[in-house]
Amino acid sequence: MTTDISGPRPTTPTGVLVLAGTPIGDLADAPPRLAAELEGADVIAAEDTRRLRRLTQGLGVHTTGRVVSYFEGNESARTPDLVRALLEGSRVLLVTDAGMPSVSDPGYRLVAAAVEEGVRVTAVPGPSAVLTALALSGLPVDRFCFEGFPPRKTGERLARLGEVADERRTLVYFESPHRIEDTLTAMAEVFGPDRRAAVCRELTKTYEEVKRGTLAELAAWAAGDVRGEITVVVEGAPPAGPQELTAEELVRRVRIREEAGERRKEAIAAVAVEAGLPKREVFDAVVAAKSADRP
Known part of the structure; x- marks a missing residue:
């Protein structure tokens, strides 16, 4: 049996939306409140119901609430x-596959809609790949x-990166294994081949790896099987x-x-x-480079 759910309950008939952080790898990192929220929720909206089942089994939790899928493909349709x-008084728990809902995961639409209707939104803080990678990177x-995720198409990716080429703050991105080299x-x-970076892979999992170096070095490393x-x-x-x-x-920036x-x-x-x-100075540099390239 679990203890009652932490956090104040609403004093009106309106329910409450709970955004629950889930482990990004190691199940032992699950926040203590997560089990109680899973057992006490009237509705559980899960990005992947199969992963939810594995999570509850791993935590030894028995859920009694209604479970619905809530992922990118049905997020707009299911939000209403x-x-x-929520307006009928339910306690709705939102969980994604790993980390916090809304952060490169489903959730934003539901949070925005709940706020618009005056529904209270709270969270069960949990593990974050963003903060974990930052802490391990060795960078400021x-x-x-x-x-978030860079665009998939080459031109769009270059344009998006170009928007932050002069950004002084440390940058954090998510990426998939088959696009990491590109x-x-x-x-x-x-950004320049000598800019320092860190690739954090499988955080908190058995094969966790943090590879540090220049972007040129890391691009060469990623040519292997990542x-x-x-x-x-x-x-x-x-x-x-x-x-x-x-x-x-x-010339490089213009190109x-x-x-x-x-x-x-x-x-x-x-x-x-x-x-x-002055524009003329940049123009002259481009023209000179073009002339130098001619045989």
Whole structure:
């Protein structure tokens, strides 16, 4: 038997939405409140009901509430039903496959809809791949930003990375094993090959690995057989002034923007603004590089 669920209960007939953090690997990392919430929920919305079953079996929990699937494919359609249950007084528990709901996982739509209806939303804090990877990376953690999964298409990926090329804060990304080599290669191209980074793989699991190095080194390493759940932490951009940008660097930045789909004129103008230089100076660097490439 579990103890009663921690946290204040609502004083109105309206229910409460509980976002529950689940282990990112080691089941022993499950927060103590999770078992109580699973047993006490009227409705459990799970990203994967099979994983939910394995979780409850591992925790020795017996659920009595209604279990529904809630994943990317049915999130929009199922949200109104869950909000209706909340307005009727149900305690709805939202769990995803690992980590906190809403963070690159289903949940945002439901939270926004619940807030719009005046429903109380609370959370069972749990493990986070973002914070765990940051702590293990060896890179500055005083200021950081989470960028989620990079776009799959090459041009879109380069454009998105280009948006944060000069970001001074440490950057955190999620990535899949079959795209990690392409993503690290793109990062080395956009951020520079010498930018420090860490690839954190299978965090808290049996084969946990943290690979640290420059983006060029990590891109070469990723050409091998990389498996598992991956979080990438990238050092923020160093302070840069116009005097620090060589002609080669200006040309590189223009080329990256062109590869991402910008016209050369627009790319030159954007790089000039970034570098604090006259457009003519960037244009001349591009023309000189083009002439040097000719036989």
